[in-house]
Amino acid sequence: MTLRSWVVVLLVFGCAPAMAADAAAGKARAAQCAACHGANGIAVAPDAPNLAGQVESYLAKALHDYKSGARKHEQMTLMAKPLSDKDIDNLAAYFSSLPAGGKQP
Numbered sequence: 461m462t463l464r465s466w467v468v469v470l471l472v473f474g475c476a477p478a479m480a481a482d483a484a485a486g487k488a489r490a491a492q493c494a495a496c497h498g499a500n501g502i503a504v505a506p507d508a509p510n511l512a513g514q515v516e517s518y519l520a521k522a523l524h525d526y527k528s529g530a531r532k533h534e535q536m537t538l539m540a541k542p543l544s545d546k547d548i549d550n551l552a553a554y555f556s557s558l559p560a561g562g563k564q565p
């Protein structure tokens with residue numbers, strides 16, 4: 461293989477994890493979040509924040525921080541503990557993709 465084709469291979473495989481966030485899979489996982497954060501990402505529980513339209517990397521960081529204990533909250537720590545890195549990426553992609561105003565497109 462030429463150097464150029466190795467670069468292509470590395471680019472394709474190197475970027476795969478970043479492109480792998482799957483909002484549809486995140487939607488399926490988000491059913492358990494709806495009780496507090498709402499089915500459309502607009503919170504229904506009085507103390508829960510809206511997630512719709514939030515910056516994807518911020519949502520992912522928040523979930524990683526709850527999971528690791530860097531950020532502590534009784535309910536969210538419990539929710540985040542069983543999530544895999546992939547679940548977190550997918551959930552972040554899904555909630556970020558929802559319209560911030562709460563209306564479905």
Ligand code: HEC
Binds near residue numbers: 496508509
């Ligand atoms: C029992 C209610 C409840 C459930 C269920 C729940 N959350 Fe939360 N969530 C909260 C509350 C309350 C907060 C605010 C916590 C705090 O003050 O840190 C929060 C915070 C968050 C944040 C941080 C938002 C921000 O603006 O910093 C994210 C992200 C999040 N939840 C995602 C999820 C996901 C994804 C699920 C489903 C896997 C989920 N939550 C399920 C109640 C809930």
